[in-house]
Amino acid sequence: METAAAVFILAALGLAGAQTVAAARFRGRILKLAARLHDTPATRRLEDRLPPLVADFARRAGAEPGAGLRLASFSQDSELRLRKGGRFARTVAWQVVALGRAGFLWDARQSLGPVQHLRVVDAYVGAEGVLEARLFGSVPLARMSGRDLALGEAFRYLAELPWAPDAILGNPDLAWRVTGPDRVEVRLATQGGTARVTFRFDAAGDIVGMEASGRPARDSAGTSTTLDWRGTFGDYRQIGPRRLPEYGEVGYVWPDTGYEPYFRGRIRDYHVAP
Numbered sequence: 001m002e003t004a005a006a007v008f009i010l011a012a013l014g015l016a017g018a019q020t021v022a023a024a025r026f027r028g029r030i031l032k033l034a035a036r037l038h039d040t041p042a043t044r045r046l047e048d049r050l051p052p053l054v055a056d057f058a059r060r061a062g063a064e065p066g067a068g069l070r071l072a073s074f075s076q077d078s079e080l081r082l083r084k085g086g087r088f089a090r091t092v093a094w095q096v097v098a099l100g101r102a103g104f105l106w107d108a109r110q111s112l113g114p115v116q117h118l119r120v121v122d123a124y125v126g127a128e129g130v131l132e133a134r135l136f137g138s139v140p141l142a143r144m145s146g147r148d149l150a151l152g153e154a155f156r157y158l159a160e161l162p163w164a165p166d167a168i169l170g171n172p173d174l175a176w177r178v179t180g181p182d183r184v185e186v187r188l189a190t191q192g193g194t195a196r197v198t199f200r201f202d203a204a205g206d207i208v209g210m211e212a213s214g215r216p217a218r219d220s221a222g223t224s225t226t227l228d229w230r231g232t233f234g235d236y237r238q239i240g241p242r243r244l245p246e247y248g249e250v251g252y253v254w255p256d257t258g259y260e261p262y263f264r265g266r267i268r269d270y271h272v273a274p
Contacts, residue, residue, distance in 0.1 A: 043170025078265025147192035
């Protein structure tokens with residue numbers, strides 16, 4: 001009996017050690033992705049190429065033309081559901097956004113009580129998409145890559161530009177086109193196709209809506225498909241050095257049920273760095 005207990009304890013210690021090592025390696029990969037974003041080019045002075053509505057929005061946010069910035073970063077409190085019709089779970093995240101070239105890293109955690117039970121990394125680095133979920137930060141649950149994912153992450157980078165006004169002014173990867181009196185489309189070319197997002201502005205010149213067609217997604221059965229995509233922004237205020245929408249929400253338009261959000265959250269701090 002004592003021998004069996006000792007074997008059990010040794011096995012448990014070995015499993016815990018393996019999980020600790022796996023979690024450390026996962027954290028290391030996340031930090032390497034962030035470092036690669038820091039090595040991307042700095043912003044350039046491009047505001048003269050932008051539609052006035054877009055340039056005015058970025059300047060009012062406090063973006064600095066030609067300031068040579070590389071990254072914006074912020075923390076985020078949000079609710080996230082991982083499948084259609086699922087329950088929302090509280091999520092906290094750290095996000096880094098490249099400003100002079102398209103790229104981002106979203107490092108999110110969900111917890112049950114004091115225990116972190118899920119860690120999700122969603123990223124677009126070096127024109128490649130990364131999506132990985134791990135239980136307790138160590139046990140692999142899902143991992144995706146490929147051209148469709150890269151295109152989907154390019155859509156996300158574009159959709160979150162209201163949280164990166166310096167990229168609006170200084171990222172040469174972006175192409176802008178006015179499509180209506182209060183609407184502007186932004187495009188980003190990728191190896192898997194061109195991502196296109198349209199922003200809707202209110203009377204004050206703030207971005208309050210986002211819409212896109214044909215974003216790569218997974219249906220309720222897990223099959224690859226494309227869906228229309230919608231989002232809203234609101235509660236503009238000064239957060240650190242920039243005036244930004246504190247609140248953001250995004251969701252898919254499902255053929256059978258219509259629009260359903262899967263993310264809604266608020267950013268809590270904001271930093272920019274050269």
